Amino acid sequence: MAISSLILLLLLLTAAAYLIAKRRALQTVGGRRNASQLNSLPSHYGALAAIWCVVPALVLLLLWGVLEGPVIDRQVAAQLDPATLDGGNVNLLLNQAQNLVASGRIDSETDPLRRGLAEHYRDLQDRSGLLRSVLAIALAVIGTAFACSRITRTLRARTRVERFMLGVLAASASVAILTTLGIVLSVLFEAMQFFREVPPTDFLFGTVWSPQTAIRADQVGASGSFGAIPLFVGTLLISAIALTVAVPIGLMSAIYLSEYAHASVRSVAKPVMEVLAGIPTVVYGFFAVLTVAPAIRRLGESIGLSVASESALAAGLVMGIMIIPFVSSLSDDVIKAVPQALRDGSFGLGATKSETIRQVVFPAALPGIVGSILLAASRAIGETMIVVMAAGLSANLTINPLEAVTTVTVQIVTLLTGDQEFDSAKTLAAFALGLMLFFTTLLLNVFALHVVRKYREQYE
Amino acid sequence: MNSFTDAALPATDSTATTKEAPDLDAQLAKFTGTVGNVRVDNAKMSMTGVDVHYGDAQAIHNVDLDLGKNEVMAMIGPSGCGKSTFLRCLNRMNDTIESCKVAGSLTLDGEDIYERNQDVVLLRARVGIVFQKPNPFPKSIYDNVAYGPRIHGLAASKSELDDIVEQSLKRASLWSEVADRLDNPGTGLSGGQQQRLCIARTIAVSPEVILMDEPCSALDPIATAKIEELIDELGKNYTIAIVTHSMQQAARVSDRTAYFHLGRLVEVGVTNDIFTNPTHQLTENYITGRFG
Secondary structure, X not given: OOHHHHHHHHHHHHHHHHHHHHHHHHXXXXXXXXXXXXXXXXXXXXXXXXXXXXXXXXXXXXXXXXXXXXXXXXXXXXXXXXXXXXXXXXXXXXXXXXXXXXHOOOOOOOOHHHHHHHHHHHHHHHHHHHHHHHHHHXXXXXXXXXHHHOOOOOOXXXXXXXXXXXXXXXXXXXXXXXXXXXXXXXXXXXHHHHXXXXXXXXXXXXXXXXXXXXXXXXXXXXXXXXXXXXXXXXXXXXXXXXXXXXXXXXXXXXXXXXXXXXXXXXXXXXXXXXXXXXXXXXXXHHHHHHHHHHHHHHHHHHOOOOXXXXXXXXXXHHHHHHHHHHHHHHHHHHXXXXXXXXXXXXXXXXXXXXXXXXXXXXXXXXXXXXXXXXHHHHXXXXXXXXXXXXXXXXXXXXOOOOOOOOOHHHHHHHHHOOOOOOOOHHHHHXXXXXHHHHHHHHXXXXXXXXXXXXXXXXXX | OOOHHHHHOOHHHHHHHHHOOOOHHHHHHHOOOOEOOOOOOOEEEEEEEEEEEEOOEEEEEEEEEEEEOOOEEEEEOOOXXXXXXXXXXXXXXXXXXXXXXXXXXXXXXXXXXXXXXXXXXXHHHHEXXXXXXXXXXXXXXXXXXXXXXXXXXXXXXXXXXXXHHHHHHHHOOOHHHHHHHOOOEHXXXXXXXXHHHHHHHHHOOOOOEEEEXXXXXXXXXXXXXXXXXXXXXXXXXXXXXXXXXXXXXXXXXXXXXXXXXXXXXXXXXXXXXXXXXOXXXXXXXXXXXXXX
């Protein structure tokens, strides 16, 4: 039976279990009129039976999915007599057999050894599928029967269902945490491989980034240099430009929207500003390349400055515009959330609107505002596309915004695109950069949490 | 006519009558105009023909009332009778509510406070307000009190500002409790202390009139007693209008009492007279606990 129809059948069984258990619970007290004599609502009994029906069966399917492949492989391999192997190794043969089964092309032209293996393989798979379906359905039925047999007037179905739901909620919460952990570990291991080839001090404090490794020993310019400082300076430069644009504009528009704008203006202006956040970064990228960068260049030349055609300024400005809504929208929400009583208190002392905003509302909203700025900053540091298109690839160590710079994310992209060998320092450098970037944003977040907590203590 | 002792009638009496909702039309029909003398000789604020609308709903109907200089005026009445709305008109706090429209004449020392070129900022510096719930700013105790003097530029130097803060806290009888922790956040104080901090904050701008909107309703009896003492003391130098739900409080702290009902000013008089010898049937019903 195909897995999809099996799951459909299980769901039908679950629904049936729910209805049966509900009915049975009502029967134990003699009908719906006496439902209040039950320990829990009839639907709780139904839910309990449904859980008993579907969860063991799903666990079985999951385990089956994980274990089926290895078990079949071993059985097929056991059939092989090492003496009959004509030079090929076991894994290769197994793979070939699997491919034959998957493509369904087992015919008389296949050589007898592989054909035998493939047929055995297909046979085992068919039997495994049948066994799985039968076991799953049996488990579902047994589970339902078990749950139904235990239904009594005093069974605490509500507590049990709620405890199960608690488990589901906790499991969902841990998915995000485990994923983060997994990502960090995978990056960490690759980065450690990199640091085996390049000393960490060279990476952290080196000022030259030129990630070339030799493929042949006699290659020109093969002495790779992996100093990450130019990349981090470039990232910080562009992020700083972006925040310089986004923070004042975003905050001022948030104050205007939340405190001054009429409700009708706000209801139009806020969604329109949020559209900015929805524009794909590629589109921002070619806006930067085709419009902003040439404009800056012309402007710079007209006052006698030399501006690179790909400049940090162009990328930073456009990125700043992109992150305005992060600052403005969130800040607007937190400013709106400051209690009216505080404003009234200030007005009641004869403060003007602007004094009230500057001295009472703004400090009270500060934790949320810092949070919004930090979110925007993380966004700026992690942004790639605009920088790839507008800031260039040359790793200059400079803080002159008119020159081309490159950022950590851009280098990760260039290191990992195209044909790469995954054991050279050049490719592994990407993981080291990713790890550094991860720690940078982590530090930023810890700092932000600290700031927010400090002020929250004071303001509550 | 019932005597004042009837205010302590058994609670069963009032609950029995409040269950069947009082017939509003019948009550309104009884209203023919304010009973008692709304005017005083040395009026600090004088209101004539005040109407307040929230959108289409009229909250205050044609109210005339004077606040005498250095007088404590208590405003009492059942919930929703418009006493807080009326109070908030006196320093234009209702301006922040968009749908609120105020008509009639309201004067402070003879100047119309709703006149077009009246500076509402200066008005509120002269007519301060203390709210129902203590609302200290999320700042230190010192900064809470110094807030008003700073924005109005009342202190020329740091030492002068220190002086204003100390004097205000002393007059709000809070100084002894906070003198050694002026840098702590005002929000960390207890409810009663917070409310006295808000009063100190209001006094710090040296207002001429202080409005209090149920200043004790969020406080326990001990904190309430402290605030009442304070109102008694402040009444010597300030004109005070206080909205309260507690008739005992009105009786204890005020010189005159105004009874509001469904947006009308029903009766005004010297506090003792109102509580011992109410003239209007509605006033009598309220203070004897028949409804409200």
